[in-house]
Amino acid sequence: MRADDLILFTQVVDLGSFTRVAEQNNLTNSVVSKRIGKLEDELGIQLLYRTTRKLSLTEAGETLYQGAKNVKLATEAVQEAVLDLGQSMTGHIKMSVPTISGDLVLADAVAEFCSMHPGLTVDMSLNNRFVDLIEDGYDLVVRTGHLEDSTLIARHLIDSQWVVCASPKYIAQHGRPLLPQDLLEHNCLLYAYQATGAADWQFKDGDRHYILRISGNFSTDTAGALRKAALGGYGVAYVPRCLVYHDIQKGDLVDLLPDQVGKRLGIYAVYPYSRHPLKKVTKLIEHIKHRYSQIGDYF
Template identity: 55%
Template sequence: MPQIDDLVLFTQVIEQGSFSKVAQTNKVTKSVVSKRISRLEEDLGVQLIFRTTRKLTLTEAGEMLFYRAKGIAQTAKNAFDTVTSYSETLAGHIKMSVPTISGELLLARAVAEFCEKHPGLTVDMSMNNDFVDLVADGYDLVIRTGHLEDSSLIARHIFNSRWMICASPEYLAQQGEPQFPEQLVPYNCLGYTCQTNGAFNWLFTRDDATYNVKVSGNFSSNNAVALKQAALAGKGLAYLPKCLVYNELDNGKLVEVLSQQTAKVIGIYAVYPYTRKPAKKVQLLIEHIRSCYLDMKENF
């Protein structure tokens, strides 16, 4: 009968592509790893891996076994985590990725406050608008906006972010204020290139239905702060998240237009792999971030 720990070791060898790396991970010698893989092959009566000096290649039997067994190590870890989390202390390190806008506005402060509350924790927060590979890049938590298409991930909803169209009072005094979305066509609209439906396709609502209006402009960017600065300088209209322009609206440096007709609302989610029960420290960080959003909900 094959040993379960040999099967776990086999999946690690394939995932890491190296006997040496697996030996280092498990604090054993390379020869021990090789012998245990050979023992698994003997117990099963088939060759699982073609070994060469340069790479490891699965046999057909090896591919079938790996496909069926690759989750066994994570399943065991999840089971242990379920028990050990009861006595888990908030210590260690969290690696997370967040969108640029959220990171610059709220998340940096929220995460710093969380670290202050838990001195045994450290957090590395990278800001990236592209969707990272959680497993391959070693992230414990990713905060993302919009629709989640990858079914292998779990998304915990945190909050909804409302977007609005705004411009400087000077620009509106010069160009006039549009009363209907269709009147935006002659205006200089500042495009956000990270929009999934296109930088110049702006979303509106009418009679409980949403629709796009194709606008145009001479400036676009993947950085919403740059668009806000252009709007503040009187260069055009920008469609931006409320949290980014809340202060400028409050002090009158920007003015919202078409407030009853804009329809862009984007969900903010905490994302992690479905095969991994998040550690207690990650769960508490998610709850802390959600609490911070709720405390400032009027800004969103």
């Protein structure tokens, strides 16, 4: 016996009409009749007395009806529980974010979101590797760059402009580059996290974008380490502006080529495709987007 046939049987008994059941389920009378007949054949016993005026239960039908009602109630309870889960602000979210965004705004934003929804817990991993959402079981990741997997959904959060910067100490010792080509004569600090290659720096001349291959004696895959090396006066760094925004404002670093850097990447909230995305995930994304907008000047 199939559960949906048992549920259909309870509907026939409750409504007392094949026609009304057919209308409720968008079926034909003959389909409803055949499914009830099939149920009787499988059990080898008559369940309903059929007359032109009404339907009534046999003794076997009454016994089956009592059990089938439990199946229907259990199914409805499961459906309601699943719907509640999808719409609730409780449970758990596993997410991954880049280290810069995590340190700058997301750690505080996500912790604030949890405090707003006491029944919710979030596990936020800070790393720069491109995790596999499905394989690694993530509900949400924040990514910088282009989305290649069409099975995922991406919501734009903000754009991140990159800058070329150095400390006043470095400029005093080695001079200030006025053009991108001048960087070929400077020690350039390499950020190994870049997808395009740590030594490939993107610039623009009007509408034309081009890559300049630079060189240097220090390379790291950690943005914080690159920032400290630049602050120490050890070279020129090419980093997201949000990483060094306060340093530039305070004068500890100088934005060297503000109108010539061509790298500008989108920051996206990415989650697995679903016809019915979880409310807690979409609400968290809205909260994160709002927090990014509050510090838009950083980017």
